Amino acid sequence: xxxxxxxxxxxxxxxxxxxxxxxxxxxxxxxxxxxxxxxxxxxxxxxxxxxxxxxxxxxxxxxxxxxxxxxxxxxxxxxxxxxxxxxxxxxxxxxxxxxxxxxxxxxxxxxxxxxxxxxxxxxxxxxxxx
Ligand code: T46
Numbered sequence: 001x002x003x004x005x006x007x008x009x010x011x012x013x014x015x016x017x018x019x020x021x022x023x024x025x026x027x028x029x030x031x032x033x034x035x036x037x038x039x040x041x042x043x044x045x046x047x048x049x050x051x052x053x054x055x056x057x058x059x060x061x062x063x064x065x066x067x068x069x070x071x072x073x074x075x076x077x078x079x080x081x082x083x084x085x086x087x088x089x090x091x092x093x094x095x096x097x098x099x100x101x102x103x104x105x106x107x108x109x110x111x112x113x114x115x116x117x118x119x120x121x122x123x124x125x126x127x128x129x130x
Contacts, residue, residue: 002053006080015080017105023053024084025107032057033093033102042093046116051107053082059100066090068126076102088129090122 004022007014019027033042043063054063060077067089076083082105085091093102108114116122 001074002082002084004055004080004082013079017053017082019105023082023105025051027105028108029106029110031104031106033104034100036061036096036100038096038098040094040096043091044117046090046122047087048114048116049087049108050111050114051087052085053105054085055079055082055103057101057103059097061096061100061102062094064092064094066092068123088126090116090119 002023004015004017007016017023017027019025036042054076055078056076057079060075062073062075063083064071064073065083065085066072074083116125
């Protein structure tokens, strides 16, 4: 987890993020997930090279992270708290609250061939990597 800077005032709060300063990589891409219907499951893949930081800038959701040996469920529910996901981690996002918005800071541009969408293939690669 990364505690992002937070500047709170009576008029509201602001969280600035600088690539390589608050998060451990240069930001190549930003995207956000929103309009997520109840019961939706997102993710269900790992990345070969991509590293990301995710934050629930509105609402909350659970993210299940899996390194091939251990699984952990993390609740993201604060706009100033980011989750760093290094390469080679399977992730699934569930239990989105109504109106939740997830912002994602990514270390590379979008590359379809960076996705591992088959869990068996992911597991085999982790075993081969030791
Ligand atoms: C991740 C989780 C947290 C693009 O064209 N460009 C993009 O940069 C992205 C992120 C997606 N897309 C297209 C590809 C698919 O046609 O958007 C569609 C939905 O993507 P996907 O099914 O991969 O969405 P999620 O929410 O399952 O996964 C996304 C990211 O793809 C992934 O890297 O870690 O959010």
